[in-house]
Amino acid sequence: xxxxxxxxxxxxxxxxxxxxxxxxxxxxxxxxxxxxxxxxxxxxxxxxxxxxxxxxxxxxxxxxxxxxxxxxxxxxxxxxxxxxxxxxxxxxxxxxxxxxxxxxxxxxxxxxxxxxxxxxxxxxxxxxxxxxxxxxxxxxxxxxxxxxxxxxxxxxxxxxxxxxxxxxxxxxxxxxxxxxxxxxxxxxxxxxxxxxxx
Amino acid sequence: xxxxxxxxxxxxxxxxxxxxxxxxxxxxxxxxxxxxxxxxxxxxxxxxxxxxxxxxxxxxxxxxxxxxxxxxxxxxxxxxxxxxxxxxxxxxxxxxxxxxxxxxxxxxxxxxxxxxxxxxxxxxxxxxxxxxxxxxxxxxxxxxxxxxxxxxxxxxxxxxxxxxxxxxxxxxxxxxxxxxxxxxxxxxxxxxxxxxxxxxxxxxxxxxxxxxxxxxxxxxxxxxxxxxxxxxxxxxxxxxxxxxxxxxxxxxxxxxxxxxxxxxxxxxxxxxxxxxxxxxxxxxxxxxxxxxxxxxxxxxxxxxxxxxxxxxxxxxxxxxxxxxxxxxxxxxxxxxxxxxxxxxxxxxxxxxxxxxxxxxxxxxxxxxxxxxxxxxxxxxxxxxxxxxxxxxxxxxxxxxxxxxxxxxxxxxxxxxxxxxxxxxxxxxxxxxxxxxxxxxxxxxxxxxxxxxxxxxxxxxxxxxxxxxxxxxxxxxxxxxxxxxxxxxxxxxxxx
Numbered sequence: 001x002x003x004x005x006x007x008x009x010x011x012x013x014x015x016x017x018x019x020x021x022x023x024x025x026x027x028x029x030x031x032x033x034x035x036x037x038x039x040x041x042x043x044x045x046x047x048x049x050x051x052x053x054x055x056x057x058x059x060x061x062x063x064x065x066x067x068x069x070x071x072x073x074x075x076x077x078x079x080x081x082x083x084x085x086x087x088x089x090x091x092x093x094x095x096x097x098x099x100x101x102x103x104x105x106x107x108x109x110x111x112x113x114x115x116x117x118x119x120x121x122x123x124x125x126x127x128x129x130x131x132x133x134x135x136x137x138x139x140x141x142x143x144x145x146x147x148x149x150x151x152x153x154x155x156x157x158x159x160x161x162x163x164x165x166x167x168x169x170x171x172x173x174x175x176x177x178x179x180x181x182x183x184x185x186x187x188x189x190x191x192x193x194x195x196x197x198x
Numbered sequence: 199x200x201x202x203x204x205x206x207x208x209x210x211x212x213x214x215x216x217x218x219x220x221x222x223x224x225x226x227x228x229x230x231x232x233x234x235x236x237x238x239x240x241x242x243x244x245x246x247x248x249x250x251x252x253x254x255x256x257x258x259x260x261x262x263x264x265x266x267x268x269x270x271x272x273x274x275x276x277x278x279x280x281x282x283x284x285x286x287x288x289x290x291x292x293x294x295x296x297x298x299x300x301x302x303x304x305x306x307x308x309x310x311x312x313x314x315x316x317x318x319x320x321x322x323x324x325x326x327x328x329x330x331x332x333x334x335x336x337x338x339x340x341x342x343x344x345x346x347x348x349x350x351x352x353x354x355x356x357x358x359x360x361x362x363x364x365x366x367x368x369x370x371x372x373x374x375x376x377x378x379x380x381x382x383x384x385x386x387x388x389x390x391x392x393x394x395x396x397x398x399x400x401x402x403x404x405x406x407x408x409x410x411x412x413x414x415x416x417x418x419x420x421x422x423x424x425x426x427x428x429x430x431x432x433x434x435x436x437x438x439x440x441x442x443x444x445x446x447x448x449x450x451x452x453x454x455x456x457x458x459x460x461x462x463x464x465x466x467x468x469x470x471x472x473x474x475x476x477x478x479x480x481x482x483x484x485x486x487x488x489x490x491x492x493x494x495x496x497x498x499x500x501x502x503x504x505x506x507x508x509x510x511x512x513x514x515x516x517x518x519x520x521x522x523x524x525x526x527x528x529x530x531x532x533x534x535x536x537x538x539x540x541x542x543x544x545x546x547x548x549x550x551x552x553x554x555x556x557x558x559x560x561x562x563x564x565x566x567x568x569x570x571x572x573x574x575x576x577x578x579x580x581x582x583x584x585x586x587x588x589x590x591x592x593x594x595x596x597x598x599x600x601x602x603x604x605x606x607x608x609x610x611x612x613x614x615x616x617x618x619x620x621x622x623x624x625x626x627x628x629x630x631x632x633x634x635x636x637x638x639x640x641x642x643x644x645x646x647x648x649x650x651x652x653x654x655x656x657x658x659x660x661x662x663x664x665x666x667x668x669x670x671x672x673x674x675x676x677x678x679x680x681x682x683x684x685x686x687x688x689x690x691x692x693x
Contacts, residue, residue, distance in 0.1 A: 038225060040234035043248035047241075078239030078261060082214035085239055123237050123261050125211070166215035 014154040015177050019170055022162070044080060051075040052090065052178060059094070059182035062106045070113035077114070077130065078122035086171040088126040092133040093142065093175025100146045101183055110134075139164065142172055149176060200231060202269050203276045204256035206238065207287065210264040217264075220286045224268060226589060227282055228625050229275025233268040235283070237261065278626070305333050319382055320369075321345055327370060328352045335360050335367075342422065343369030344383050350431050353424065357435035366439055372422035373400030373623075376407065384592065386621035387654030391416015392451035393508045394444040394477075396437060398423050401537030401592075401619060402456040402484070402501055405650050408659075409505035409676055412652070418450040419443075428460035434468050441468070445475045453479050454508050456501070458542070459486035459562065469495070480507040484542050485561035499550065501543050502678035528612030528643060531684045532605040533557075533576030534598050536591040536628075537650065540617045540677045541578040547681035548574060558583065574688075576615070577601065592624045595631040602635055606642045614643045615684045617677055618666070620651025620659060629662035633669035644687055646672045648680040 051072070058072035073091065080086025091114060098107040111134040122130070132138075141160050148156040157176075161169035212220075221235035232251050236242045238259025246252040251267040259265045266283050270276030289301075302308035305318055318334035320327055324347025331341045341360065348370035360367045368375055374397070375382040379390050384400050388411040395417060397403035403420050410417065421440040428434050437455070444450045453475075460468065460483065472479050473492035481495050482504035489497050498504035531548075535541035538559060545564045548555040556570035559578045567575070579591040579598055591597040598616070605614045618628045625631065629649065636645060647666055651659040663673050674680035 039232045039249040040221075040236075040245065040251070043245045047245055047248065075241070077241070079241035079245070081217060081236050081242075083211060083237075085237065085242070087241060120261055121241070122239050126239075126261075166213065166218070168214075 015149070015157065015173060015180075018154065018158045019173055019177070022158070022170075048080065048086070051079060051087070052174065055090070055094075056178045056182050059098075059106060059110075059179060060186055062109045063103065063182060063186035065105070067109075070116060073110065073113035074117050074121060077117055078126065080171070082165065082168060082171075083123065084126045084129050084165070084168055085122055086167060088122055088130050089165075089168045089171035090175035090178070092129060092138060093172030094179040095133045095175075096138050096142050096146045096172070097149070097176045097179035098183075099136070100150055101179070103183060141169070145169075145172070146176065149180070200269050200271060201273050201276050202251055202253050202267070203280055204251075204253035204268075205266040205280055205284075206255055206259045207264040207266065208260075209262050210287070211262075212264070212287065220283065223286060224266075224279055224283045226594075227275075227279045228594065228627075229271040230279045231269045231271060233266075233279070233283075235264065235266050238263040238265045275626075305330065305337060305339070309337050309339070316340055317342065317377065319344060321383075324348045324370065328356055331356055331367065332359070335363055335365055338363070338365070340366045341368065342372055342375055342382055343367065343424070344372060345369070346371035350426055350429065353426060354432045354435075357427075357432060361435055361439060366421070366443070367424075367436055368422045369424040371426075372424045374403045374420065375422040376403075376417055376420040378419065381622050384619075384621060384623035385420070386411070386650070386652050388652055389416035390418065390449075392418055392449060394418045394447065394450040394453045395420035395456065396423060396440045396444065396453065397421070397456035398425050398427055398437075398458065399456060399539040401650065402482075402539035402543075404619060404621060405501045405537070405540060405543070405677055406454055406456060406482075406505050406508070408650050408652055409502060410508055412675070413505060413509045413511070415509050418447060423457075425458075428457050428464050428468070430461045430464060434460070434464050437468055438471055441471050441475065445477055450477065452508050453477050454482065454498075454504050455479060456482045456504065456539075457484070459483045465489070480504050484539065485546055485563070487562075500546055500678045501539070502676045505676075527641075528608070528610045529688060530572075530610050531574040531576075531613045531615055531688060532608070532611045532643070533574070533615040533681075533684075534601050534605065535576065535578050535617050536580055536595070536598070537617050537619050537677075538578045538580050540619075540648070540650070541576050543677055544576050544615060544681040547678050548576070548685065551682075551685050553685065592619050592628075595625050595628045598632070599635055602632075606636075606639060608643075611643045613684045613687050614645045615680055616645065616647045617680070618647055618649045618651075618662060620649065620655045620657045620662060622656065624657065626657060627662075627665075628657070629665040633665045633671070636669045636671065639670075644672065644684075645670070646674060646680050646684050646687070648674045648677040650677065 054072040055076055058068050061068040076087035076090055078085050114130050114134045141164055145157040145160040161173050217235050221233050225233040234246050239261045246267050251269045256265040256267050318339045319342045320330045321344035322330055324345045327343050327345035327348050331343055334341045353370055357367045373384045376385050386408050388407045393410055393415055395403050407417050423436040426432050427436045444453050472495050479495035480498050482498040496507050498507050533544055542561050545555050545557055545561045549563050554573040556565035556573050557576045558567050558581050560566055605611050649659055649663050653659050666673050674683055
């Protein structure tokens with residue numbers, strides 16, 4: 001199921017375009033697309049975009065076999081609106097995508113950063129969701145969406161994710177998108193032997 | 199000076215869509231400059247801090263808490279917004295518990311709670327208004343539909359159905375009514391009396407009822423019909439039923455009918471019914487010329503004239519006091535109105551004075567905005583092009599800020615003519631807002647305003663007038679007078 005870097009960049013662009021056009025304002029999925037509203041929304045968009053970029057750089061470093069500080073991961077935990085803050089949803093989306101891509105090392109590094117995070121960064125519900133995701137347990141629609149992404153069907157992925165919460169699904173999509181872009185940029189996908197089973 | 203207010207709700211879990219909706223509602227409240235409603239994680243506290251609305255209380259919140267943070271123009275507005283936010287946050291829980299008897303989720307449940315109710319006020323998105331109105335009619339209730347965006351065919355159907363049941367449909371897009379002394383939606387606190395009003399326009403009813411109150415009279419009932427009742431498609435169903443009702447009402451001595459000029463055949467149908475009434479009538483079809491009226495009716499060209507006739511003052515109402523100053527520069531009047539009918543009335547005053555006037559809502563004889571160059575311009579800021587996605591200027595006077603600044607800086611403008619509409623539903627301090635915008639000006643156009651309201655209103659009229667006067671605004675006794683004074687100021691310049 002592995003895809004070339006170019007195919008992954010194409011997929012990521014398709015997903016990002018959908019998010020830019022359709023995601024609700026307020027979550028980080030929109031922040032990634034650069035939209036903003038009031039001063040709170042503007043601060044959220046600014047901080048969200050910066051922290052998403054820092055997280056993407058962290059992923060790229062990790063994929064390049066470096067060991068960056070977990071601060072970039074911690075910066076997303078508890079950020080944004082929702083019962084599960086948007087930043088938590090982003091991390092869960094990224095975890096699911098890395099797992100599906102077979103990026104074992106990066107997945108393990110992200111799990112480690114999440115589990116090792118200081119207490120009290122997020123809501124009890126967000127903390128529980130992150131812990132379960134780090135244990136490999138994710139919501140079924142997210143698993144289906146990730147499979148659809150790998151199958152090249154961005155439309156189906158979006159249709160599946162948009163049903164999760166108000167903005168949570170879109171934020172998970174942002175995490176998926178960031179993971180795809182980092183993986184494509186690192187060249188890891190091209191190096192991966194074709195047909196490697198997950 | 200802005201104030202920052204924070205409140206922390208311990209372990210409050212609400213769905214994010216609910217939180218977003220509430221924070222938008224709070225942000226739209228009068229005087230609120232910025233608002234955020236978000237769980238109190240360290241990352242979110244940093245966001246609120248960046249947005250400049252994190253206070254000490256919010257800074258102490260835990261990740262499982264909900265922070266309500268806002269910045270408001272002043273303490274009063276901020277506390278009012280906090281109170282409203284509390285209500286909104288608790289609302290979904292309250293309505294889920296049977297202990298709350300005040301909130302009914304359906305019209306049927308409301309009737310069950312209040313079996314002697316005979317009127318339902320419906321304010322839902324227009325798409326759903328007809329269905330809700332039918333439910334109310336089926337339960338034997340008269341209906342006031344505040345909602346707009348109801349197709350005219352549905353309005354006609356609904357009104358005919360109601361007529362068969364002997365029930366009244368006020369609206370759709372009915373902003374004002376006073377029934378049995380109870381003000382509904384945008385209405386003022388006026389004494390009860392023997393004058394009945396029937397109006398297709400909200401601000402028309404407000405201005406006439408307030409002028410009657412100022413003149414020592416009172417209102418029996420004010421029945422809103424909705425702006426399209428006198429259109430051929432609807433056939434004046436509500437207007438005719440309202441005449442019937444006031445005709446039969448012993449407390450009503452005189453009836454004032456306020457509308458835009460109706461289609462000829464509709465006007466005839468209405469005036470034929472007026473002719474059969476035992477009461478006397480004042481007919482104020484704003485912009486109509488040469489009405490053939492029955493013996494028991496007299497025509498009023500303006501809202502002010504309608505109030506004067508209803509008070510038995512003939513057409514001799516007090517002449518407006520002349521302004522203390524002449525327009526210092528510019529020869530044009532720029533009118534910026536919150537009340538659509540007040541804008542129409544002002545245009546009529548200009549037309550009667552023989553002046554060319556343009557408007558985005560032109561009355562017969564006025565020019566459209568496309569040919570506004572070089573003429574006086576009177577703008578209805580409540581028209582769709584200004585209110586799409588924004589509150590109406592009666593609720594949010596800031597809608598007027600940008601056009602006001604434009605007018606104040608335009609060297610061709612000698613007079614800014616404006617209105618302040620008080621009463622239930624309106625902004626808590628519209629004059630204060632306007633005065634603050636004008637406080638820093640040094641020269642520029644004269645500002646002339648009318649204040650539609652009474653001292654019984656939530657914003658007492660004399661206080662609002664005092665704020666304007668202090669800010670150097672010339673305050674007229676009525677909207678028509680304000681227009682007359684504006685014309686006098688300009689004419690003085692010409693002479």
